Structure formats: C-alpha cells, structure tokens
Amino acid sequence: MDLPIKISKDSREPIYHQIVNQFKALIAGGHLARGTPLPSIRALSKDLEISIITTRRAYQDLEVQGFIKTLQGKGTFVADISEDLKEEVKVTSVHNILENAVETALSYDYTLEQVKAIFLEILQAKEKGDS
Amino acid sequence: MDLPIKISKDSREPIYHQIVNQFKALIAGGHLARGTPLPSIRALSKDLEISIITTRRAYQDLEVQGFIKTLQGKGTFVADISEDLKEEVKVTSVHNILENAVETALSYDYTLEQVKAIFLEILQAKEKGDS
DNA sequence: TATACTGTGCATATAGATATATACAGTATA
DNA sequence: TATACTGTATATATCTATATGCACAGTATA
Incomplete structure (x- = not known):
C-alpha cells in the first residue's frame, strides 16, 4: 500500500482535514x-x-461521512458506497470549489469574460508539462 | 459609507481574515x-x-500589506498604491484560487476536459440571474 | 498462549482567535 | 477650551480547535 497522502504542517488547513479530503x-x-x-x-x-x-x-x-468503516482489531477499510454517491461527492466537491473561485474573482471586479480567459490559460498550462 | 463587508462567525476562516480579504x-x-x-x-x-x-x-x-494607512486621531484611509500593484494583487489572488480549484478537480480524477465543461456551466449560470 | 498487530477512550497540552477592560494620545470643531 | 471623535498600548481572560500521551480492548496467528 503506497498511498499518495501528503500533508503540510504549515497549512492553515488542519492536518486531519487534509487527510480526510x-x-x-x-x-x-x-x-x-x-x-x-x-x-x-x-x-x-x-x-x-x-x-x-x-x-x-x-x-x-471519514467513517461518519460513510467513506470507510473500521473494525476494531482488524483494521480500516474502504466502505461499500454506491457509484451514485461517489459521483455526487465528486460533482458537489468540485462544483463548490470552482464556484467559490469564480465568486472570489468577481469580488476582485473581474468580468466573467476575464475569469474565463484566466481559467483557460491555467488549463492550457496544465495540458503541457505542469505537474 | 455603506461598505459591503459581511462576515460569518461560523466560518473556519478567522473574522479578521475575512475582513482583510x-x-x-x-x-x-x-x-x-x-x-x-x-x-x-x-x-x-x-x-x-x-x-x-x-x-x-x-x-x-491591511496596513502592513500596504493597502491602507492609519493616522492616529484622524482615521484610516485607503493607501496610495499603484495601479500596477493593484493589478498584481488581483492577478495573483485570482490565479491562485482558480489553480487550486483545478488541482482539486484533478485530485478527484476529473479530466481537464471535464473540468472545463463544469467551469463553463458555472459561468453560464452566472451570466443569467445567479447573483 | 504469547505477541504483535488492529482500533478505542480519556485526560491533557498547546496555540490561536477573540473578548474585555483600562488607560492613553492625537485631531477636529463648536 | 471642552468634548467628542479618531487610533494606540497593554495585560488578561476565555474559548475553541487541534494535537497529543497513555492506558485499554479486540483480533490474528505463530
């Protein structure tokens, strides 16, 4: 098991929260x-x-939110959640953070057209060797 | 002076931080x-x-960051910052939050094309009566 | 059964945000 | 000058989020 979990101890976001996300x-x-x-x-x-x-x-x-289940003495396992629920989590998580980003841009007085332009630039950068 | 400063006392973000932003x-x-x-x-x-x-x-x-200056006894005023600096603050703030949003979407295994589609939907919603 | 793994519960430490009180100091203006 | 605004400084209290240490309990297996 080689999980790509990375945390930042300096982040304003709590460590347990980073792990959950x-x-x-x-x-x-x-x-x-x-x-x-x-x-x-x-x-x-x-x-x-x-x-x-x-x-x-x-x-x-994570257990409260239904993503995993723990068995004392045995261990912790990915829960049996439906594809629908997974999909819903994906959609709402991503939708919310994107919407929030757009709201922030608007609060800085960018127009929707400008926001779109900046966004497309970011996507293009990702398409190339960004990672 | 009718400033649109709104704070949420329930937010995870500190109140002073909300005001600053x-x-x-x-x-x-x-x-x-x-x-x-x-x-x-x-x-x-x-x-x-x-x-x-x-x-x-x-x-x-805000004063440390150069956005305002305070004069004891007189009050607090918007500082005299250059258009260039304003522009830089706008660009970096918005770029960072948008980039972060894209990263999150990628972490949820969305493709760049999917991210783009979701983003464009959000923009379209904003163009109509969203506010 | 021994032991080496699992998860659990409780009591506490630490840091940071926020609130409060009090006293001070500069400025504007009637 | 009186007063009613501004911001400043300091010390303390409180609350909450976050992280921790330690002792306990269940499970697997050699």
Whole structure:
C-alpha cells in the first residue's frame, strides 16, 4: 500500500482535514475500491510523522461521512458506497470549489469574460508539462 | 459609507481574515479609491458586532500589506498604491484560487476536459440571474 | 498462549482567535 | 477650551480547535 497522502504542517488547513479530503478524493475518484484496507492508524501516523490521535480523528470523520468503516482489531477499510454517491461527492466537491473561485474573482471586479480567459490559460498550462 | 463587508462567525476562516480579504478585494478591484476613509475601528466593530481588537487586527494587517494607512486621531484611509500593484494583487489572488480549484478537480480524477465543461456551466449560470 | 498487530477512550497540552477592560494620545470643531 | 471623535498600548481572560500521551480492548496467528 503506497498511498499518495501528503500533508503540510504549515497549512492553515488542519492536518486531519487534509487527510480526510485526500481520502475522499481517492475514494470518490475511484482510486480505492471498496474493501481496500487503509493503512493502520499507527502506520499512517508514523508515515506522516503525526500523532495517532490525529490520524484517528481523520478516520473517524471519514467513517461518519460513510467513506470507510473500521473494525476494531482488524483494521480500516474502504466502505461499500454506491457509484451514485461517489459521483455526487465528486460533482458537489468540485462544483463548490470552482464556484467559490469564480465568486472570489468577481469580488476582485473581474468580468466573467476575464475569469474565463484566466481559467483557460491555467488549463492550457496544465495540458503541457505542469505537474 | 455603506461598505459591503459581511462576515460569518461560523466560518473556519478567522473574522479578521475575512475582513482583510474583503477590503483587499475592494481596494485592488478599484471600488475604493485612494484616500477614501474606512469606517473607524469602533464603528466597524459595532456594525459587525465584534470586538474593537479584532477590527484593529484586521486594519493592522491591511496596513502592513500596504493597502491602507492609519493616522492616529484622524482615521484610516485607503493607501496610495499603484495601479500596477493593484493589478498584481488581483492577478495573483485570482490565479491562485482558480489553480487550486483545478488541482482539486484533478485530485478527484476529473479530466481537464471535464473540468472545463463544469467551469463553463458555472459561468453560464452566472451570466443569467445567479447573483 | 504469547505477541504483535488492529482500533478505542480519556485526560491533557498547546496555540490561536477573540473578548474585555483600562488607560492613553492625537485631531477636529463648536 | 471642552468634548467628542479618531487610533494606540497593554495585560488578561476565555474559548475553541487541534494535537497529543497513555492506558485499554479486540483480533490474528505463530
């Protein structure tokens, strides 16, 4: 299991929140099939150099939101969620953040045309060797 | 002076931060010309129902960043910043948030084409009666 | 059964945002 | 000059989010 979970300890966003969001994206995005075991809280904690409690909090949040399920003594696994739900999570997450970005641009007095132009530039940059 | 400063006390974003960002957008976006007086810290505090210290902190941050200047006893005013600087603030702020949104979409396994389609939908919605 | 894994619960530490009180100092103006 | 505005400084209190350490409990398996 070589999960691409990366956290920033300097970010304003809480660590447990970063973990939750990244797993949500991996699960809703289809990179983690149902039943797949997640790293144990101790393993992930050691890997990310954070406390067990922080990892646990992230896993608890994910469980409450229905993305994973934990079995004491056995481990933590990707929950059995429907494709519809995954799709809905994808759509709303991405829609919200994009809409928020547009709102911010408008608050800076950009016109819709300008926002579109900037956005298309960003996409073009991504199409080339950005990553 | 009827400033459109709105804060959310429930937001994860600190109140002073919300105030800073909104004034930045108003100033960089050209809605507040240089020399325009801002509300006094006491007036804004009362208006937003927050403490004077919180307002003061926001104003101090804005001053450090060069957007306003305060004169003891006189008040607080929009600073004399160049159009170039305003433009740079606009560009970087909006570019960053849009880029971040795209990154998030990619993390959810959307393709660039899909992101573009969703984005264009949002723009179209805005063009109609969204506000 | 021993042991080495899993997750769990509780009590606490730390940092940051915010609120409050108090006193001070500069400015405008009737 | 009186007063009613401005901003300033400082010290403290409170609340909350976040992170943590430690002891406990369930499970798998050699």
